[in-house]
Amino acid sequence: MLQTLVEEDAQTRVRSLSLQAPSRPPSRGGSQCEHGAHVVKLPAATSSSLRSGSTSVQQIGEHASFALFHLKPCLRTETALKNQEMELIRNKERLQFFKWCSKAFKNVNVVPPDVGTVHQVNMEYLSRVVQVSDGFIYPDSVVGTDSHTTMINGLGILGWGVGGIESEAVMLGQPVSLTLPQVVGCKLVGNINPLTTSIDIVLGITKHLRQAGIAGKFVEFFGPGVSQLSAPDRTTIANMCPEYNATVSFFPVDQVTLKHFKKTNFTQEKLELLESYMKAVKLFRSYEDPSEDPEYSEVIEINLSSMVPYVSGPKRPQDRVAVSNMKEDFQSCLDEKVGFKGFHISKEKQETRIPFLHCGQEYQLAHGSVVIAAVISCTNNCNPSVMLTAGLLAKKAVEAGLVVKPYIRTSLAPGSGMVTHYLSTSGVLPYFSQLGFEVIGYGCATCVGNTAPLPEGVVDAIKQGDLVACGVLSGNRHFEGRLCDCVRANYLASPPLVVAYAIAGTVGINFEKEPLGVTSEGKEVYLHDIWPSREEVQQIEEDKVISSIFKDLRGRMEKGNTFWNNIDCPDSVLFPWDHKSTYIRSPCFFSKLSKEVPPPQSIESAHALLFLGDKVTTDHISPAGSIARVSAAAKYLLSKRLTPREFNSYGARRGNDAVMTRGTFASIKLQNRFIGKSGPKTLHIPSGQTLDVFEAAERYQRDGIPLIILAGKDYGSGNSRDWVAKGPYLLGVRAVIAESFEKLHKNQLVGMGIMPLEFLPGQNADSLELSGKERFTIALPETLSPRQQLTVKTSQGKSFLVTAMFDTDMDVIFFQHGGLLRYVARTLL
Structure with a gap:
């Protein structure tokens, strides 16, 4: 028996304390920029309305980039509630759909927002x-x-x-x-x-x-x-x-x-x-x-x-580095050629230091400088012990007189209100705040690229020196470019190490031999001086955390959310689609669906939409994070008369196939061999033009040309996302030919009626001397069987065998129906 839980994604259930979710107020307009004493100038109308308590949602939205935890408690609460209200209003259409689902289907239970x-x-x-x-x-x-x-x-x-x-x-x-x-x-x-x-x-x-x-x-x-x-x-x-x-x-x-x-x-x-x-x-x-x-x-x-303390990076979670070797390992990353670990920085440029101004004070950035430090507790670190260790480390650091440089984009993103609750109960939350790690909200943040913009001076310094700046986070997703476009090296670390590296300001430090920082009195403080003992952490966890957080959760689940409770939803068997909506659209997966199963259709004279290498992850394929203003998705939203500040994210708009299809393969780190450099572009082979992937696919579909994708090893590794298959399907992709597939992604392709085809062992696009610009024909027999070999012929006269990666007879049946969803639809009919 399998229990299927239908829950709203974390981005929708976010209780946002700031639309931009910064860890510090922006430098412009501020009269001070020191920890614990941020003063931000707001327009007179907004400042007076804050004092009078009459601030509108729109006004708060326009000026929500200041740090809320530096306001007086009453104003902080009011502002948090207004930001929460704004976030829920922005997602109202999605919430209405979820609530309709919970009423229309007997086996759907929706966990309310803000729980x-x-x-x-x-x-x-x-x-x-x-x-x-x-x-x-x-x-x-x-x-x-x-x-x-x-x-x-x-x-x-x-x-x-x-x-x-x-x-x-x-x-x-x-x-x-x-x-x-x-x-x-x-x-x-x-x-x-x-x-x-x-x-x-x-x-x-x-x-x-x-x-x-x-x-x-x-x-x-x-x-x-x-x-x-x-x-x-x-x-x-x-x-x-x-x-x-x-x-x-x-x-x-x-x-x-x-x-x-x-x-x-x-x-x-x-x-x-x-x-x-x-x-x-x-x-x-x-x-x-x-x-x-x-x-x-x-x-x-x-x-x-x-096991000793480790971090993981700078580009992949499996590349583990002992903290004691971190300084030497980062140096080797600068030396090595560009790859999974290397950045290939010449020796004469490795000592580059770029001065810049922030809040009226001069600082310097170098290779290895930490510019993002995010303590995240949504998944890996929902374990209270590591969060408490980080909190106690922050407490001891503050008591020792240590600080974090104000230009570092620090943030604390608790996995839920429970984490905030036990950090507050244990007394460590104020110390987090004093080091700049303020609660920015609940939901997907730095891990998925939702990092507040870095200060302009920091960005300019990184670009001027071509610096390998660093991000350190306690999440579990950190592929290159995911946190921030200009931050090339990112490390996964435990929460206390995130705090430690933020204080140090660089990953180029040996904690055993070098001080973490120097107090205003000139005293050197080492990491071992402020690291809390395992017994100390366990005692607080047992005495104050475990039972209280679950009592709090029960209360939140039973109480629900006032906004959610008051949402009106359609009382109908069929959902009434609003054709003007840019959030929720009737999906086109069932268009032209016939009752009869169509016979197998061979792929005739297909073009390759993309020619990819090894390790193409779901981050490269599926839309995620913010919507870039120059992307195909942005052009679509602009055509609907939305402003860039109204774009929201791909996660929030996943119910709109028009947005998600345009965001498929829109990663800035996509390495397409047709182009020769990273970016969401491809070659439209018939015309020779370089276009956005969506625009090229749209032109191919208009001309009635089927599409395939050529790829290397481990195609589709990473997160599980349904749009990694839905997106290519809507782009017109009929098959993916790769050296190997990540199993879950292979199943997703089958589920959308896309053939996953593997080169025979020892073969790949290079060994077969494929340019990718040929036209490909894949003949399908009347009856398919799991792991059957098929022949691919090219317009250049070459032919080669591939294996159809259907594991079971059911996989074959799903494919013949045009995907799992169409199979289920026909079964119900």
């Missing part, structure tokens, strides 16, 4: 572990539409992420099919170093499992080391599962899990039922007893005592 981040709500409120229904008891399970769904495996609940296409079919009664996976046992041994956080452990495990080659497999943790991990530790490890390409990372229930549930949302009666049932069906585990260890397809052993 909490989806992952924590899933785990701590909706989790059952054991389901009881109609006299039957069975294990809980979940299919989620987000790559972070695997967090739930840390609580003994089997769950994995699928694309939105599959989840939509599940809601309409179509089961999820998968081949029986191998189960890999990951044995944890050894004792955890006191200075090692769960983030360090997860980065270490990620590297080990990535190297082990476990793509598409189930991983189950066992061994004596598991009992040292708290339930939040386990969910943190399980969350990174997509990064090492496993389907799930499972932790069976044990006494630690039961202890955690006792503090959350479980009554004593439910706990007794859970324990007795799990033991009866042998799903309960004592990790200290080797006799209970299952037999696995293979076993990988990891020694926890080998």
